[in-house]
Amino acid sequence: AQxxxxxxxxxxxxxxxxxxxxxxxxxSGNPYLFWYVQYPNRGLQxxxxxxxxxxxxxxxYGFEAEFNKxxxxxxxxxxxxxxSDSALYFCAVRDESGAGSYQLTFGKGTKLSVxx
Amino acid sequence: xxxxxxxxxxxxxxxxxxVKIECRSLDFQATTMFWYRQFPxxxxxxxxxxxxxxxxxYEQGVEKDKFLINHASLTLSTLTVTSAHPEDSSFYxxxxxxxxxxxxxxxxxxxRLTVT
Numbered sequence: 354a355q356x357x358x359x360x361x362x363x364x365x366x367x368x369x370x371x372x373x374x375x376x377x378x379x380x381s382g383n384p385y386l387f388w389y390v391q392y393p394n395r396g397l398q399x400x401x402x403x404x405x406x407x408x409x410x411x412x413x414y415g416f417e418a419e420f421n422k423x424x425x426x427x428x429x430x431x432x433x434x435x436x437s438d439s440a441l442y443f444c445a446v447r448d449e450s451g452a453g454s455y456q457l458t459f460g461k462g463t464k465l466s467v468x469x
Numbered sequence: 470x471x472x473x474x475x476x477x478x479x480x481x482x483x484x485x486x487x488v489k490i491e492c493r494s495l496d497f498q499a500t501t502m503f504w505y506r507q508f509p510x511x512x513x514x515x516x517x518x519x520x521x522x523x524x525x526x527y528e529q530g531v532e533k534d535k536f537l538i539n540h541a542s543l544t545l546s547t548l549t550v551t552s553a554h555p556e557d558s559s560f561y562x563x564x565x566x567x568x569x570x571x572x573x574x575x576x577x578x579x580x581r582l583t584v585t
Contacts, residue, residue, distance in 0.1 A: 402572060
């Protein structure tokens with residue numbers, strides 16, 4: 354079974370500072386990894402994904418994430434946080450060996466608050 | 470591209486009645502759609518996976534007779550909450566997978582259901 358852990362319920366960062374939202378995963382096969390962002394009372398917006406290739410993945414709104422196979426991590430990062438980045442962030446994984454199943458497993462989410 | 474809509478965005482119904490939520494892929498054909506339920510400050514819980522033209526696959530613990538899912542076309546899936554009770558009040562989110570190797574799912578904006 355696949356699983357995702359987001360160890361922090363909340364991350365607070367000052368505007369202009371770098372931010373990191375942590376994610377670790379567990380799958381039996383090769384992982385497909387995703388980050389989504391959710392604003393209040395809204396659906397999820399896709400930020401970025403790792404399927405294969407370079408370990409550093411760049412996505413929307415200046416976000417990037419680094420795939421680390423040995424540490425089974427896929428932390429989300431941004432060099433300079435904006436107040437508008439304040440939202441709920443979800444890490445998700447799909448097992449490439451899932452026999453055709455496209456199911457995503459989500460972490461519990463991390464609330465990011467960027468302080469002006 | 471890859472826009473998913475949901476209707477209604479918000480619905481209030483009386484206990485014992487049924488309510489239908491629509492999920493549409495606006496600019497692509499969705500071979501697979503997913504229905505999630507999100508409780509306040511919680512992650513997304515996958516309820517069921519629906520494939521166009523076939524019966525939905527429900528996750529363990531989800532009552533198929535209560536949450537009726539129909540995926541009648543490649544652009545429309547519906548979730549009907551039958552005989553709704555206050556405990557069914559939640560935020561319901563659908564997503565769609567085009568099945569063309571994009572890997573990520575595209576999410577609708579969600580439907581807030583309140584059962585009084």
